[in-house]
Amino acid sequence: xxxxxxxxxxxxxxxxxxxxxxxxxxxxxxxxxxxxxxxxxxxxxxxxxxxxxxxxxxxxxxxxxxxxxxxxxxxxxxxxxxxxxxxxxxxxxxxxxxxxxxxxxxxxxxxxxxxxxxxxxxxxxxxxxxxxxxxxxxxxxxxxxxxxxxxxxxxxxxxxxxxxxxxxxxxxxxxxxxxxxxxxxxxxxxxxxxxxxxxxxxxxxxxxxxxxxxxxxxxxxxxxxxxxxxxxxxxxxxxxxxxxxxxxxxxxxxxxxxxxxxxxxxxxxxxxxxxxxxxxxxxxxxxxxxxxxxxxxxxxxxxxxxxxxxxxxxxxxxxxxxxxxxxxxxxxxxxxxxxxxxxxxxxxxxxxxx
Numbered sequence: 001x002x003x004x005x006x007x008x009x010x011x012x013x014x015x016x017x018x019x020x021x022x023x024x025x026x027x028x029x030x031x032x033x034x035x036x037x038x039x040x041x042x043x044x045x046x047x048x049x050x051x052x053x054x055x056x057x058x059x060x061x062x063x064x065x066x067x068x069x070x071x072x073x074x075x076x077x078x079x080x081x082x083x084x085x086x087x088x089x090x091x092x093x094x095x096x097x098x099x100x101x102x103x104x105x106x107x108x109x110x111x112x113x114x115x116x117x118x119x120x121x122x123x124x125x126x127x128x129x130x131x132x133x134x135x136x137x138x139x140x141x142x143x144x145x146x147x148x149x150x151x152x153x154x155x156x157x158x159x160x161x162x163x164x165x166x167x168x169x170x171x172x173x174x175x176x177x178x179x180x181x182x183x184x185x186x187x188x189x190x191x192x193x194x195x196x197x198x199x200x201x202x203x204x205x206x207x208x209x210x211x212x213x214x215x216x217x218x219x220x221x222x223x224x225x226x227x228x229x230x231x232x233x234x235x236x237x238x239x240x241x242x243x244x245x246x247x248x249x250x251x252x253x254x255x256x257x258x259x260x261x262x263x264x265x266x267x268x269x270x271x272x273x274x275x276x277x278x279x280x281x282x283x284x285x286x287x288x289x290x291x292x293x294x295x296x297x298x299x300x301x302x303x304x305x306x307x308x309x310x311x312x313x314x315x316x317x318x319x320x321x322x323x324x325x326x327x328x329x330x331x332x333x334x335x336x337x338x339x340x341x342x343x344x345x346x347x348x349x350x351x352x353x354x
Contacts, residue, residue: 084341
């Protein structure tokens, strides 16, 4: 009997060891994938549109994030992204500053201090609220020309998205596109030429503002840009990469269920590539989440066989509903449970040892 008990205890210890190791292990790299506005209904609509399954289903660690900002029950993207990027609650509209307007360091800045490479990839303007919170410090998300100045001096190794006009056709007449090249960036304005870039730093400004929607012909831009980033950023000191499916939010604001689902499927293709990289690398933490829920999206019917959903929207704006968090890799176990959105910053920072 005693021998049987000892064997069972040894077996339990063996099974628990990977979890304990995952909690303690420091990651070399971290990839944060954000589905802007993506709640559980959005994910479910994407799952149906994709034929019944998504790559996020393979994550074994799942949590929930509370998205309230410092001054509003319902957050905007600026405050929500600042919570993810900087670990502080701030007021709606603020970028990279706390509720008092003081600058706070971002994950990009903390990673750079450690010598890590950093990158951002989005389907919106690179000066839009979510990506801006990872490199800029402005009291208002509306100050996109000032945010563009912060971009040029950010030290990012790679950024890919729209927003070219905020650097090249500015009210102050300053040509920040020339400033990018002075700062050592290879400027690429055609998404088809991104892979051919050879410079040490890549500025992919591939649209004047937002890129087209997935239903209007954006094609494989986002998965391809993610793949390119994963070929350029790895190095001995690691990297931090944020990838945003920005236009899930746009589809929900427009109350367009099929387009919303198609944007989720597009982002899930990114998740598949990121997970493949992380499984091979074995030193990379992957976190998939949303900044908030958009639309009060509800699925009222549909057909798995036809890959269609019937849906209703409660609002054309954001809601305060909690959003899902998925994690894989070193430190992933800490993402289980329910916590404030600032906790995602805290956990990534701890996993990277920043």
